[in-house]
Amino acid sequence: MQMNDGSRGPRGLTGRGLATRDRILEHAADLIYTRGVHATNNELVRRAAGVSGSQLSHYFPNKESLVRAVIDWQAQSVLGFHRSERFAGFDTVEAYQEWADFFVVSGRPFENGCSLGSLASEIVKTDLDVRDDLTRVFAEWRDIFRAGLERMQYDGRLDASSDPARLAHMLIAAYQGGSLLAQIARDVAPLRDALYAAVEHLRTYTTSDDIVIASSALRDRARDVVHSVENEFGQEALDHLAALRSDLDR
Numbered sequence: 001m002q003m004n005d006g007s008r009g010p011r012g013l014t015g016r017g018l019a020t021r022d023r024i025l026e027h028a029a030d031l032i033y034t035r036g037v038h039a040t041n042n043e044l045v046r047r048a049a050g051v052s053g054s055q056l057s058h059y060f061p062n063k064e065s066l067v068r069a070v071i072d073w074q075a076q077s078v079l080g081f082h083r084s085e086r087f088a089g090f091d092t093v094e095a096y097q098e099w100a101d102f103f104v105v106s107g108r109p110f111e112n113g114c115s116l117g118s119l120a121s122e123i124v125k126t127d128l129d130v131r132d133d134l135t136r137v138f139a140e141w142r143d144i145f146r147a148g149l150e151r152m153q154y155d156g157r158l159d160a161s162s163d164p165a166r167l168a169h170m171l172i173a174a175y176q177g178g179s180l181l182a183q184i185a186r187d188v189a190p191l192r193d194a195l196y197a198a199v200e201h202l203r204t205y206t207t208s209d210d211i212v213i214a215s216s217a218l219r220d221r222a223r224d225v226v227h228s229v230e231n232e233f234g235q236e237a238l239d240h241l242a243a244l245r246s247d248l249d250r
Helices: 015-035 041-049 051-058 063-082 085-090 094-105 110-113 115-121 131-154 164-185 189-203 208-233 235-249
Strands: none
Touching: 015 041, 015 051, 015 063, 041 051, 041 063, 051 208, 063 115, 063 131, 085 131, 094 164, 094 189, 115 131, 115 164, 131 164, 164 189
């Protein structure tokens, strides 16, 4: 996803130039998150990224171009993750369950909140003309879910009475709200409860055809998830997931 933000984009840049630009964006995003947009100035970004004033101006001639590029940079990470083969287009209910499990088991939002949501909450407070950029990003995120749900509905695996767009909004809202509450409480429980409740609500719209498809693949998928979690996060994460499941079964 590329936005016309007035900055010098990746096209035509050398490998070194791309690395410098990405370093600036990484530090700018961190400063905006920790200090806010208004308190993040060129001098802070320049020092954090280890670049000169002329280098910063070369890539980002003004603050608005920098903020727009930060939005794009964060969006590529979040949307790229959701478009990965891991979730196979989000056209089964089990893909949404795996999505929820990933965030609950990893605990990443519990530590830092949603990177894109946190960035958006800071930027919307400003008078910068970037609201359309944020709207576009979240619309793309919604459409990833909506497209998968529409395929399920077209195949008869999601009830015709369901509204894919509304369900997609519900899933994103559950993640955003749950992440914020988990971050405040320093406890993953609010995120877990919000995501699992959203997925369970989605299940109420699935038809018998989707249940049969999901059941036939569930054993293999569960084995893959266990191996993936163990390889990425270790045995402690598996024990954490088992404890969560035990709590839900009570």
